[in-house]
Amino acid sequence: MTSFFIHPFGCRVNQAEAFDWAAALQKKGWRLAEEDSQGEIVIINTCTLTARADRDGRRYIRKIAQENPRARLVVTGCLAERDPEGVKALPGVWRVVANADKDALAGQCAAGESPETAVRAEEPVSYRVRALVKAQDGCDMACAFCVIPSVRGRSRSVPVLDLWTRVEELVSAGYAEIVLAGIHLCSYGRDLRPPSSLLELLSGIEELPGDFRLRLSSLDPRLLSRPLLDFLTGSRRIAPHFHLSLQHGADRILRLMGxxxxxxxxxxxxxxxxxxxxxxxxxxxxxxxxxxETERDYEETVRLLEESPLAYAHVFSYSARPGTKAAERPAVDRATVKSRADRLRRLSGRKNLAYRRRLIGRTLPGVVIQSKPGGLEVLTSNYVDVLVSGAAAPLGSPVHVRIAAAGERDTTGELRGRDGFRS
Ligand code: SF4
Structure with missing residues (x-):
């Protein structure tokens, strides 16, 4: 029986694609390898958002080629799209698949193969425990720093009915949490004929039967209309976890960013x-x-993070991306960027600790994402990882946990209910 492994880098959309390939290949009888060193076929879904993402992807390919020389590496994703020749020249690479051909990737891997090969992903637990659904791809915006529109193309949405059906299937299959992913999720439906919207999509999902939560990937604050905001905060399905892309706290820089x-x-x-x-x-x-970015601009970002209710920030050090407008501008020196990023990450850590401490004593719904002999790891609907010692519950099951303590490294709690989100 052939074995497979999938390693997605980067965004939730890459993870959702990996989730679909894993399911498709398993359906063909392929076996999910325990580790990348055991996969006969290793699929790598790359990212090119930053120079670091490029480096990480290339380094991983070289590592697999060295540690698992018999593996055939299938490389796809945004780095493979931007630099197919460079990727093809890396050791062990068997096929480079363009983003436009991703939907057919599982079929291409299996072409000419025994119907018994298998694939596994970077986060194997999450593939089984939380389902991911790609609702939208591409982006029509043109942020000056961003290479994604050039490698993902214009915004394309999966038809509403298909998504309602897909969510229904996943809920019937036992998934208690579904992550709805898009490169620019707030643009959902604008390209469909007749046009639709994220609000229409979510309103339909709200009415589906079953006990499940829906988590949304990043939202663009520019497109959060009042009716959508009303819906997001009034829904019984939507997880109270909102990732709102900010990018910068200074208006001057936001303008330069477009x-x-x-x-x-x-x-x-x-x-x-x-x-x-x-x-x-x-x-x-x-x-x-x-x-x-001047010191003054940077301080505006610091103040915004400090004074707002944001509970965390994903801090990226700017790196010039080929072909983007921002790449033509003179760069801030690297030492300055590093020290600014380090300070902002420390602030994010403090804010996150304060947020988790505020939850002490609260009982929250969540999903068991790891089940070990010593206890459980539960991901709450508001996206806090809680360690629960000495408890047992099936992987993926909806539970309630009471938050007992929050430290710099982790949050601990006690199991308070195992009969679903509504208990
Ligand atoms: S909205 Fe997001 S994906 Fe689109 S160009 Fe801007 S940063 Fe890139």
């Missing part, structure tokens, strides 16, 4: 979300060291 939002509008949005959903976990993507 993002028509402001520090004030972002603050207002966070305050509104906090007012409506006080336990919601709010997070942001922030870029540090965008070309032209």
């Amino acid at each position: 993002r028509e939002s402001t520090n004030a509008s972002y603050r207002e949005l966070c305050a509104e979300l906090e007012r409506r959903s006080p336990e919601a976990n709010l997070g942001a993507d922030i870029i540090v060291g965008f070309p032209g």
